Amino acid sequence: MNFDIRTIPFSRYGSFLVFSNISGRNGIKDGLYLRNIRGGDEDLGLVFLIELTYLGKTIPYEEIATPDLLKLKTNHGMVEICIPDYDVIRIRSKNIGLRLTLNMKKYDNIIPLKNGKWEITSYSQEIKFMLSKLRGNIHVDAPWEMIGNSHVVINLEANDDNEYSEIALESYKVVWEEKKYDINFEDCRKKVWEEYNNWLENTLPVPKEFEPAKELASYITWSCVVKPEGNLTRPAMYMSNNWMTNIWSWDNCFNAMALAKKNPVLALEQLMIFIDNQHSSGVFPDFINDKYLSWSCTKPPIHGWAFKWMMERNEYFKQHHILKQIYKPLSKWTNYWLKYRDDDNDGVPQYNHGNDSGWDNSTIFDKGTPVESPDLCAFLVLQMDLLAEIADKFNKTEETKGWRQLSDITLEKMIKNFWEDDKFIATFSGSPDYVKDSDSLILYMPIILGKKLPEKIRLKLIEGLKQKDRFLTGYGFATESISSRYYKSDGYWRGPIWAPSTMLLVDGLMKAEEKEFAKEVAQRFCKMALKSGMAENFNALTGEALCDPAFTWTSSVFLILGNEYLDMEIA
Incomplete structure (x- = not known):
């Protein structure tokens, strides 16, 4: 390659x-x-x-x-x-x-x-x-x-x-510690080649026609792992070696998921880096590098969803000592949103900035913050469900009951607060006003709840995702409706296709038993990646690569989708 x-x-x-x-x-x-x-x-x-x-x-x-x-x-x-x-x-x-x-x-x-x-x-x-x-x-x-x-x-x-x-x-x-250079150049090259090929062999297999894209994704993910140093307590897969040279606290989840089947130890370490650096309040840093922790923002609580996905694919993550490492930090992370991000005390947490959602400049933040959005509740519902499952394994009867009740209450409040006129809306915290004009894909994220959603809501969300001249294009889901007056072809989260939103929605569609639709979206994304590479995001109408051209979470999502959802002969 x-x-x-x-x-x-x-x-x-x-x-x-x-x-x-x-x-x-x-x-x-x-x-x-x-x-x-x-x-x-x-x-x-x-x-x-x-x-x-x-x-x-x-x-x-x-x-x-x-x-x-x-x-x-x-x-x-x-x-x-x-x-x-x-x-x-x-x-x-x-x-x-x-x-x-x-x-x-x-x-x-x-x-x-x-x-x-x-x-x-x-x-x-x-x-x-x-x-x-x-x-x-x-x-x-x-x-x-x-x-x-x-x-x-x-x-x-x-x-x-x-x-x-x-x-x-x-x-x-x-200080310099003397090294001997008795190994010749060709042996150096051979050593690297063997190391890389070992990584490649442990990269998720994909259908044969996508093999060139797999090799590219494999190299990008391999070369973007940096050794433990400073604040990086474990080997960390950076987002890119171009200019996104940090590890962010939701990007890491998608990279961990792609590693879960073949390299579970490194997968877990991507999550544990943030657990190692978790604040006493329960919040995770926005990003980490060897030198800095950033606390200005955080990222959405998709960690329970991601870890549950990993558990379903590898028994390694079900081990008692690993669940013990995960349970308390995820509990604190969940409670952080309920305690510190609910200024109007209505039981519905808020985003204080677009960056907190991961959708930095989404149109739901056009009129200011704090904003309450249904995707945040949906993520927390899934995280609470996971915590209830783990507590049950530990025979923590009261905690199991508590998490299940809190999950049900949060789901009920999500529907009551955000479902209006057959669609989800975002609202301003502490205000009866809601975010008007936005036609952002973020409002369709609750589909990740699958059959936990009432059938009427589930079917309306699926209908909206399939609607012509809205989100669905020949390459996947645009992050702002292509018919919206706010749509921009290179508008970051105001139009381009992104890997994380694609992964979340494909998984949600599978859980909603829209399997053929999910596979079609996965195939469109993978074909785009085969054509345009592993960019940070893509033009929704042309599939053109945008922003950083060598991104790890795009590589990881491509590998997951290619491995999980495409029914073709595997190379």
């Missing part, structure tokens, strides 16, 4: 180091960069600009990327890059030179050490690199100016005898 690093960065499982071809960014020279994706998505983390030289002049090259190797090919020779370990990069060149230019900030510097080594310190990235010459000659241009180097340019020169020149580049935060 080859992929284009202009859209899909080159990296590996466990690493914060990625290679991206960046162009069209203000103030950034176009080209290939080594990036450090620690610290979140406020900065691209540029470390080195990478250029190739011949007879002292920079030359163009073609990039050929596979999971194990990034090859830079020219008419004169080539450079090959491999990441054999999360903190080590091996680079070799043949017949041409390699130039690394440090993306300079205040205090940045390079110092020569013995045995052909140089230590580079990037203050802005809070990271150090050890550059080791393995073969060939290195020339460093780095004039000193009082508190740092004015620039740092490292040239790995071409050998004259048609032999490789080669370097190793190690990243570390504090």
